[in-house]
Amino acid sequence: MVDLNFSFVLGYTNVLLAGLLTSIQFVSVAIVLGLSLGFVLSLMRSFGGTILGMIATVFVEVFRGTPVLVLLFWFFFCLPVFFGTDLGGFASAVLALSLYFAAITSETFRSSLKSIEPAQLDACVALGLGAGTRIFRVILPQAVLRAIPNLSSNVVSLFKESALVSAVGLADLMYVGQNIANKEARPIEILTVVALIYFACAFPLTRIAAVIEKKLLKVIKV
Amino acid sequence: MNYDFSWIIVERALPKLFDGLLVSLQLTVWANVIGLTAGFLLALCAISRFRVVRWLAVAYIEVFRCTPALIQIVWFYFCVPMIFGVWWSGFLMGVLALGMNLTAFNAEAYRAAIQTVPSSHLDASVALGLGPVVSTLLVVLPQALIIAIPVLMTNAIGIFQQSALVALISVEDLVYQGRILAGETYRPIEILSTVAVFYLAISIPMSQLVGFFESRVARMLGR
Numbered sequence: 001m002v003d004l005n006f007s008f009v010l011g012y013t014n015v016l017l018a019g020l021l022t023s024i025q026f027v028s029v030a031i032v033l034g035l036s037l038g039f040v041l042s043l044m045r046s047f048g049g050t051i052l053g054m055i056a057t058v059f060v061e062v063f064r065g066t067p068v069l070v071l072l073f074w075f076f077f078c079l080p081v082f083f084g085t086d087l088g089g090f091a092s093a094v095l096a097l098s099l100y101f102a103a104i105t106s107e108t109f110r111s112s113l114k115s116i117e118p119a120q121l122d123a124c125v126a127l128g129l130g131a132g133t134r135i136f137r138v139i140l141p142q143a144v145l146r147a148i149p150n151l152s153s154n155v156v157s158l159f160k161e162s163a164l165v166s167a168v169g170l171a172d173l174m175y176v177g178q179n180i181a182n183k184e185a186r187p188i189e190i191l192t193v194v195a196l197i198y199f200a201c202a203f204p205l206t207r208i209a210a211v212i213e214k215k216l217l218k219v220i221k222v
Numbered sequence: 223m224n225y226d227f228s229w230i231i232v233e234r235a236l237p238k239l240f241d242g243l244l245v246s247l248q249l250t251v252w253a254n255v256i257g258l259t260a261g262f263l264l265a266l267c268a269i270s271r272f273r274v275v276r277w278l279a280v281a282y283i284e285v286f287r288c289t290p291a292l293i294q295i296v297w298f299y300f301c302v303p304m305i306f307g308v309w310w311s312g313f314l315m316g317v318l319a320l321g322m323n324l325t326a327f328n329a330e331a332y333r334a335a336i337q338t339v340p341s342s343h344l345d346a347s348v349a350l351g352l353g354p355v356v357s358t359l360l361v362v363l364p365q366a367l368i369i370a371i372p373v374l375m376t377n378a379i380g381i382f383q384q385s386a387l388v389a390l391i392s393v394e395d396l397v398y399q400g401r402i403l404a405g406e407t408y409r410p411i412e413i414l415s416t417v418a419v420f421y422l423a424i425s426i427p428m429s430q431l432v433g434f435f436e437s438r439v440a441r442m443l444g445r
Binding site for chain 2: 061062064065066067068069070071073074077078081082156160161162163164166167174177178181187188192194195198199202203206
């Protein structure tokens with residue numbers, strides 16, 4: 001059995017926190033960009049007609065069907081070749097994560113749009129509401145509310161996938177952890193601590209999602 | 223943005239990429255063998271009457287669901303040999319890490335499916351004088367399994383994509399081969415795009431299949 005010594009990890013508290021902060025930066029930017037794009041994509045698929053719907057479908061299938069690691073490598077190595085300039089690691093990683101997040105959240109939005117009973121549409125017609133009012137005033141508010149629990153679990157997935165940016169050399173929590181593990185030759189302690197930090201961030205998020213889901217279900221049922 | 227896409231590079235890379243794909247598929251299949259069986263046992267533990275068993279199972283599920291798959295794989299690769307004094311290949315470590323990850327996700331799928339079986343079926347089993355083992359194995363399970371199929375398949379696709387991570391512990395899977403070739407040829411666009419197409423060619427038909435099973439299950443539940 002190996003002797004474990006977790007005390008040296010304390011010396012790296014600041015470095016690990018800086019790594020965590022970087023991870024959180026990636027995730028927050030990707031959430032803002034991905035959520036907006038995902039929302040637009042879901043509208044395109046649900047109300048956009050054939051051509052817009054097709055474009056959105058292809059986009060979603062491509063970005064959901066490719067591993068995030070491949071997306072990251074692609075954006076990191078290929079975009080500079082296309083554009084002739086170096087976008088920088090941060091921008092290409094954020095782009096890859098945002099597009100991945102857009103693809104998964106658009107599915108969440110779409111299924112919540114679908115969950116609204118057709119009877120409500122009939123009611124809109126009966127009340128003489130126009131298409132715009134029908135979509136923006138009746139369907140969307142409900143769809144967004146119903147999407148919240150799944151969106152928060154999407155955020156957890158995004159947070160976990162953000163560990164991959166370490167593979168293209170960006171100094172997030174995972175990268176910092178692996179570096180310290182190599183330097184100290186004590187992978188067990190440091191990798192366990194890094195895993196616990198990820199857990200400590202992601203687990204409360206899943207609990208919050210569960211609470212929201214229970215409360216929300218009550219509100220919607222009433 | 224006018225780039226001359228070189229097909230010859232893609233053509234030369236294909237044999238290596240197919241080798242890589244084979245490794246990725248093997249990883250996926252073995253991880254699923256672990257995930258489908260152990261996940262089921264874990265789901266039974268998670269709904270067990272014994273509090274300690276339940277807690278342990280739930281703790282396992284939460285830990286594997288709430289940490290990145292990458293750290294699980296890296297942790298296995300570096301820490302398992304040190305703790306247990308064994309020297310296994312990266313492939314085996316990858317299979318273990320992916321399999322244990324999938325176990326947690328599948329356990330949730332099985333658990334949710336078991337809960338959709340109406341309690342009246344259990345009452346009926348009691349009324350018919352069936353024992354707990356018979357009613358679990360022959361009444362609850364077959365229904366739960368069918369309901370779980372779409373989620374289990376979605377998880378299987380997910381683990382196929384997560385299997386890309388083993389490239390980072392030097393297992394020669396599709397992504398690993400792609401990265402090496404992209405570096406050797408200085409043609410990342412051709413190679414990495416082909417790698418992406420390989421993944422899509424497997425993931426998209428699979429997810430269509432999931433859609434088909436989903437509608438079948440929905441129809442079954444509606445009845």
